[in-house]
Amino acid sequence: MEQSDVRKKAGLARSSVRQLARLEEKEKNAALEAIADAMIRHTGEILRENEKDLAAGETVGISAALTDRLTLTEKRLAEMAEGLHQLCQLPDPIGEVLEMRELENGLQIEKVRVPLGVIGMIYEARPNVTVDAAGLALKTGNAIVLRGSSSAFHSNRALTGVIQQALTNTALPPTAVQLVEEREREAVQELMTANGLIDVIIPRGGAGLIQRVVQESTVPVLETGVGNCHLYVDQAADVDMAREIVINAKTDRPAVCNAAETVLVHRKWAESHLAELCEALSKCGVEIRGCDVARALVPQAKAATADDWDTEYLDLVLAVKVVNSLAEALDHIENHGTRHSEAIITQDEEAARTFFIGVDAAAVYHNASTRFTDGGQFGFGAEIGISTQKLHARGPMGLKEMTSYQYRIHGSGQIRG
Amino acid sequence: MEQSDVRKKAGLARSSVRQLARLEEKEKNAALEAIADAMIRHTGEILRENEKDLAAGETVGISAALTDRLTLTEKRLAEMAEGLHQLCQLPDPIGEVLEMRELENGLQIEKVRVPLGVIGMIYEARPNVTVDAAGLALKTGNAIVLRGSSSAFHSNRALTGVIQQALTNTALPPTAVQLVEEREREAVQELMTANGLIDVIIPRGGAGLIQRVVQESTVPVLETGVGNCHLYVDQAADVDMAREIVINAKTDRPAVCNAAETVLVHRKWAESHLAELCEALSKCGVEIRGCDVARALVPQAKAATADDWDTEYLDLVLAVKVVNSLAEALDHIENHGTRHSEAIITQDEEAARTFFIGVDAAAVYHNASTRFTDGGQFGFGAEIGISTQKLHARGPMGLKEMTSYQYRIHGSGQIRG
Structure with missing residues (x-):
């Protein structure tokens, strides 16, 4: 059987791991x-390739938001290079x-941190992910096979070319960074099933991309990102906080995964303060979708449907539900949350403890915004994504x-009796 | 849509996680x-159910080895109970x-070890796995859904029944241990795709079971066990060692995954010592299958075929290949190993270092038997399996x-600027 291009590239990446x-x-x-230096040196060339993607996007009429994510500028390239310096x-x-x-038999067992090997990265739109992901992979001694979206095809090819060329003058093998350029859906399928290579x-x-990968990949997956995050305002919550x-x-930043999508409010707190809270939200341009109890307290609230509790709006829309107890809030989060970020606002330490263990x-x-779930904020210095699996x-x-890690066992002839 | 029995059981297990x-x-x-106490108390009942499995096995003519693995005795039950005491x-x-x-903003980020949640365990033959796995799961606050082989159906049902009944008098919910009893192949499929529940x-x-799970599961998998393990006898190896x-x-113990299947021997060492080594192996009843160079040195060696390098014999058969260098040994292990356990035998520390990093x-x-790859030997006290993934x-x-772990963030009203 002839090897496909995807498997050839995965094989090239694999050949660099040792x-x-x-x-x-x-x-x-x-x-x-x-x-980083090569990116700055080749700025003109990269921007010209990026122009091709933008022109193609205009032809098929992509959204303004997508166009923005796709656009590279001199400043953005400089920021990407700066990211590598920081790494x-x-x-x-x-x-x-x-x-x-x-x-006791004298064997010394050492548990040592080692690279994962070959990482397959499947991502959409933003060409900066190409550089960020390659940088994180190389810093940790991993090879990486990149599969960007076809809308960023020329940009990704230019960036990968610059990376590979820059590596030729270093101790790192240029084969360590590969781009799967084939535009077919089958190419993604092949990447996800290249067990032994990836x-x-x-x-x-x-969510569509992530679901497809979770469903179809036979290579182990690090699931990232969908965040249907809740804030629970307890009966003992400070009103201003x-x-x-x-x-x-x-x-x-409503479009990101650590933004809140639903607020659960304890009935007692809601009766005194929900109207005021929602008025403040409305002033910020937030559309409120409430349960029946919430709507009775908040005149401007629209009616929430069953779907609202499971929707990651990524927009200035907020679902609001009044609950009778902390236990009811925990049940709601268990049934509708995506295991990303959840917060309780309360002055009651015991309620906070119950929330920590129950979610x-x-x-x-406890008493902080979910927006802090981020590698930079957590002090990791860099981030490849936010895992929602366990x-x-x-x-x-x-x-x-x-x-990953490896056990290295140092012996002097030990055998098992 | 009516819920299947498998999903109902997974849901029951899920309901116990908080x-x-x-x-x-x-x-x-x-x-x-x-x-442990209940197992001893119900020994008679468990052995009677085990008899049913053994009788059914006899009817369909299962092997002596399988019969042995399936058989429970008073002594084996006592050992299983003792395992729980040790846990x-x-x-x-x-x-x-x-x-x-x-x-800097005062947020305190705590990274805390938490249970995984609900573990789905799919296993063959041995009914002792039912008790071992349930014990390990409960000790770590996990629920578990067990799917044993149909040949151990009555034994597993009896054991799970005893476990669930014993839990009714404890602080643990009896729903935490579930057995999928449905005999259909579809039941396994449902378990592997119960994302959100498992x-x-x-x-x-x-290998067949493990491959099926890796190929078909959409729930994350911890791949265990196939071990095509190599020993590399370097040119600087001590002969007796x-x-x-x-x-x-x-x-x-040739039938286990940490047993060696192929020995790679440096040409220089082979020329002086391979014949003697293989004679000693033959005396232990080991059949040698050698490459051409090995066969020229070892008269009793049969010819190895290409398949031999990829075969986990689990038997008294050993493939022997003469290599020209450590690098050639590393290439062979990269191409034929299963990422389980690999050993170098050498007095040359530099060669050992190269082997550690290259495998x-x-x-x-280094200078020890691969047989030590085992939770008990490593001092873990207990083991759910040996992972061959990264x-x-x-x-x-x-x-x-x-x-798993969870980040618990303690704040006093922090918001992101």
């Missing part, structure tokens, strides 16, 4: 610097000894989350 | 003790604070590997 695994930190940093400042996690134990698939994009947090979590999510907040990594994934 | 997550260690230990002695990993950091699938059994280790790794496997040994857990999986 060399990548033994690199020293300074060699990896030198390569990142070389890529050099972060400590290299590879080689870290996580545990060490000596058995060690992990990371999807980044909308609740207003500030709800407004921030909803309006600071099954990557990040659980295996391997949960929440923001930085450099450490792009590694 | 209660399980907040249990204290002594409550979990008390439940394990109650199960009580191990520290409870849940609630452990893995990291703590305070941000958090992780762990398959334990032969090499003989002891090769014999141990091949013959101590992509869960456990890499996400989440690698190598022997004990209690810690049955957990």
Whole structure:
């Protein structure tokens, strides 16, 4: 059987893993610097290729938002290069000894952090992900096979070409970064089923993309991103604090996954303060969709339908539900949450403790906005995505989350009796 | 749509996770003790049900080996109960604070170990896995949905019944342990695709079962077990040590996954010592299948075919290949290994270092038998299986590997600017 182009590229990436695994930190940093410099040097060329994508997008009439995400500028390229420089400042996690134990028979068991191997990245729109993901992969000694969206085809090809060329003058093999250029749907399928060549698939994009990958990938997946996040305003919530947090979590950047989508309000608090809270939200341009009880208290609220409790609006729309107890809030979050970020606002420490233990999510907040779920905010320095699954990594994934470990056992002839 | 029985059971298990997550260690230990006691008390009943499976097995003519694995005795039940008592002695990993950091804005981010949630376990033959897996799950605050093989149907039903009944008098919900009794192939399919209800699938059994789960599961999988393990005898290997280790790794227990299947021998060492090594192996009843160079040195060796390099014999058969260099050995392991356990035998420390970094496997040994890859040997106290994938857990999986983590963020009204 003839090998497909996708498998050939995955094989090329795979062939680089042994060399990548033994690199020293300074060699990896030198390569990142070389890529950053090359991006600046080739700015004109990259922008010309980006123009082709923008022109093609205009022809098929893509949205203004998508056009914005797709657009590269001199400033954006400089920011991407700066991101690579910052990556050099972060400590290299590879080689870290996580545990060490000596058995009675004298065997020394060392648990050492190693690269994952070959990462398959399937993502939409933004060409900056091409550079960010390649940088994070190389810093952690991983090879990466990139599959961007076809709308960013020329931009991604230009960026990958610049990366590969920059690597030729470094200790890193240029084969470590591959771009799957084939436009067919089958190419994605092949990437997701290249067990033995690809060690992990990371999807980044909308719910449709992520669902497709979860359903169809036979390679292990790091599921990222859908955030139907809740704020629970407890009966013991401070009124001003609740207003500030709800407004921030909803309006600071509504299009991102850590923005709030539903507010659950304890009945007692709602009776005194919900109208005022919703008035403040309306002033910020937020459309309120309430349950029947909420609507009786908030004249401007539209009626929420069953679908609203499961919708990630990513927009200035907020579902509001009045609940009779903390337990009812926990049930609602269990049934409708996406295991991303959930917050309780309360002055009652016992209620906060119950919330922490009762909510099954990557990040659980007490008296803070869900907007902090972010690798940068958490101090990771960089982020490949936010995991909403429970295996391997949960929440923001930085450099450490792009590694595995290996047991290295040092003996002197031990055999098992 | 009417809910299937499998989804109903997964839903029952799911409904117990919040209660399980907040249990204290002594409550979990008390439940394990109650199960152990109940197993002893109900020995007669369990053995009678086991008889039914053995009779059915005899009718369809199962192998002696399978009959042995299926058979329960008073002694084996006592050992299973003792395993639960031992589990009580191990520290409870849940609630452990893995990291703590305070941000400049005063937010305190705590990374806390939590249960995975609901584990789906798909396994073959041995009914003791039913009790072992349930014990490990409960000790770590997880619910578990068990799907044993139909050949152990009555035994598994009896054991699960005893577990559930024992739990009624404890702080743990009896719904936390479920058995999928439906005999249809579709039941396994449903379990593997119950995303949202099941958090992780762990398959334990032969290569066929594991491949099916990897191919068809949409729930994240912890792949366990196939071990095509190699021993590389370097040119600087001590002759006596090499003989002891090769014999141990091949013959101590050939049917398990950490047994050696292929020995790679450096040409220089082979020329002086391979004949003697193979004579010692033959005396232990090991059939040798060699490459052409090996056959020229070892008269009793049969010819190895291409398939031999990829075969997990699980039997007293050993493939032997002469290589010209450490690099050639590394290439062979990269192409034919299953990322389980690999060993180098050498007095050359530099060669050992190259081997450690160049081999992509869960456990890499220098001058020791691969037979040590085992949760008990590694000091984990218990083991749910040996992972051959790189996400989440690698190598022997004990209690810690049955957990996830959660970020708990303590604030005082922080919002993102």
